[in-house]
Amino acid sequence: MAKCDICGKGVHFGNAVSHSHRRSNKIWKSNIKSVRIKTAGGNKTVHVCTSCLRSGKVERA
Secondary structure, rough: OOOOOOOOOOOOOEEOOOOOOOOOEEEEOOOOEEEEEEEOOOEEEEEHHHHHHHHHHEEEE
16 A cells, blocks of 8 residues: 655554454555656656645645
């Protein structure tokens, strides 16, 4: 799974707890998008989470 190149957000691990309180492994995947951004040398494709996209930390090409 890819990580955000801006903030480093990636996969989170934890426990899914049922009604009877039995625990099983659970994975929460971040909403990562592949985005083309402007750089000094031209355009570049990076992995960015949607919270970084909405906050304006990335200037899209």
